[in-house]
Amino acid sequence: MASNKHLVLGLRSKNPLCPSFTFQASKCDPSLFVYSVDNNIIYVLVYVDDIIITGNNATTLQTLVSRLHSAFSLKDLGDLDYFLGIEVKNQSDGSITLTQSKYIRDLLNRTDMEAAKPISSPMVSGCKLSKLGSEKVFDPSLYRSVVGALQYATITRPEISFSVNKVCQFMSQPLEQHWIAVKRILRYLKGTISWGLHLQPATTTSSFSIHTYCDADWASDPDDRRSTSGASIFLGPNLVSWWSKKQTVVARSSTEAEYRSLALAAAEVMWIQTLLSELKVHHSTPVIFCDNMSTVALAHNPVLHARTKHMELDLFFVREKVAAKRLQVVHVPAIDQCADVLTKALSPSRFCELRSKLQVVESPHPT
Numbered sequence: 001m002a003s004n005k006h007l008v009l010g011l012r013s014k015n016p017l018c019p020s021f022t023f024q025a026s027k028c029d030p031s032l033f034v035y036s037v038d039n040n041i042i043y044v045l046v047y048v049d050d051i052i053i054t055g056n057n058a059t060t061l062q063t064l065v066s067r068l069h070s071a072f073s074l075k076d077l078g079d080l081d082y083f084l085g086i087e088v089k090n091q092s093d094g095s096i097t098l099t100q101s102k103y104i105r106d107l108l109n110r111t112d113m114e115a116a117k118p119i120s121s122p123m124v125s126g127c128k129l130s131k132l133g134s135e136k137v138f139d140p141s142l143y144r145s146v147v148g149a150l151q152y153a154t155i156t157r158p159e160i161s162f163s164v165n166k167v168c169q170f171m172s173q174p175l176e177q178h179w180i181a182v183k184r185i186l187r188y189l190k191g192t193i194s195w196g197l198h199l200q201p202a203t204t205t206s207s208f209s210i211h212t213y214c215d216a217d218w219a220s221d222p223d224d225r226r227s228t229s230g231a232s233i234f235l236g237p238n239l240v241s242w243w244s245k246k247q248t249v250v251a252r253s254s255t256e257a258e259y260r261s262l263a264l265a266a267a268e269v270m271w272i273q274t275l276l277s278e279l280k281v282h283h284s285t286p287v288i289f290c291d292n293m294s295t296v297a298l299a300h301n302p303v304l305h306a307r308t309k310h311m312e313l314d315l316f317f318v319r320e321k322v323a324a325k326r327l328q329v330v331h332v333p334a335i336d337q338c339a340d341v342l343t344k345a346l347s348p349s350r351f352c353e354l355r356s357k358l359q360v361v362e363s364p365h366p367t
Contacts, residue, residue: 021064028275035064036280043279052080086156089196089363097363098156099196104189107149111142111186118191120352122163122184123345129166130222134177143174146182153189156196159355160185161244162230162342169246198361199238208236210272210286213332214265215339216247218254226250227257230342231265232358233272235283239359241268244342256311258292262299262329263314266321273326285325289332299329 023033023044035042035055042055042064055061068074080088089097108114137143150164163185170178202208214231221228226247233241245264251257269286276283290296299318321327340346341354 021067024278026275026278028271028278032278034278034280041280047084050083052083054080085152087196091364094201095199097196097198097361099194099363100153100156101193101196101363104153104193107146107153108186108190110149111146111183113183113186113190116183116187116190119184119187120191120348121346122160122188122351123166123181124184125345125347127166127181127345128220128222129170129178129181131170131173131175132223134175137174137176137179140174143179143182144171146186147171150182150185157189157192157360158197158232158239158242158358159341159351159360160188161242162228162344165228165244165246192362194363195360196363197239198359200236202236206282208276208281208283210235210269210276210283212265212269212286212288213337213339214258214261214288214290215337215343216251216254216257216261216292217343218251218257220344221246224250227260228343229257229261229264230339231261231268232338232342233265233268235272235276237359241272242342242358243268255292255294255298258290258295259298259311259318260314262288262290262295263318266318266327269327270321285328287328287330289330289337291332291334291337293331296329296331 021035021042023035023042026032026034031046033044033046035044040055040057040060042053042057042061045052053061053064055064065074065076069076079090081090082088085100085103087099087101089099091097105114108116147164147167150160151168154161154164163181167178167182167185210233212231212233214229216230217228219225219227226249228244229247230244231242232239247257247260249260251260265288269288273283273286290299298315299322301319318327318329322329334340338354338357341351341358346354
């Protein structure tokens with residue numbers, strides 16, 4: 001790639017009516033390239049030899065595809081319906097549902113779980129897995145292989161992120177209790193094979209809203225008392241980013257655990273803002289919702305107290321964004337905290353309630 005971070009696709013045409021396409025390489029994602037001239041916008045996403053091309057002008061898109069075909073050996077597969085194991089289901093209302101039905105079915109066959117009895121949640125409510133307490137698993141290699149495969153399934157199934165994150169923490173010495181937890185996740189997927197992430201079309205072309213829910217489960221790990229962070233980021237009505245992570249240090253209070261989760265969410269939101277700017281997408285000031293009153297107060301308080309000095313970097317990072325009005329931090333009642341499902345094992349009823357808020361739905365066209 002040229003040092004000026006541009007990518008020229010196709011041959012330069014001698015016909016002035018047929019443009020050359022000079023794409024700007026994204027600074028946020030090395031696989032993404034953006035073309036923006038006048039009111040024509042094209043996005044190209046490249047993964048090895050698979051390419052997704054989309055834009056707002058069908059004629060310009062077809063010209064680009066023709067130019068690419070004249071320069072390279074290409075096979076145009078038409079409308080997007082399958083990419084890297086992800087199935088794209090187009091709905092009549094213009095929305096799409098992203099599923100991994102085939103991938104999950106293959107995983108169930110590989111683990112001899114295709115005939116397993118389905119279950120309504122991926123983890124027993126209140127479950128606390130530990131590195132102590134039961135016999136070692138019979139086949140550690142199988143455990144690691146299956147858990148690694150489950151990680152990829154979270155691309156379209158955010159509701160299993162917490163469960164998968166927990167079983168990932170025992171890769172080095174998996175125990176029988178951990179394998180039982182893995183099989184429960186597989187049983188849950190067995191009953192929801194056709195479910196996936198629902199994405200709705202934009203209802204406005206003016207400005208998109210970015211709102212984030214962040215949460216933490218304080219000292220939840222029975223082995224080292226580290227907390228679990230979780231967050232879900234929405235662009236308009238659509239979930240675009242989420243995670244469930246074990247914090248790297250021990251938090252001395254629930255407020256500290258929540259604030260570290262808030263700082264992580266703020267950093268991700270800043271990255272998404274930069275990406276949207278590259279994509280020429282207008283957006284309003286992001287809002288982060290947190291259910292801890294003390295954490296919200298700290299985000300707005302310019303005074304640094306002695307008891308918060310050990311988390312000084314996170315404090316200044318968030319406060320700087322809030323003071324510059326680049327970010328809003330708002331309290332949300334615990335009952336409306338969408339990220340709760342990403343930090344702990346919940347009851348089946350509460351799990352299903354929050355799953356729907358994450359826009360995980362059953363595909364109308366199961367495969």
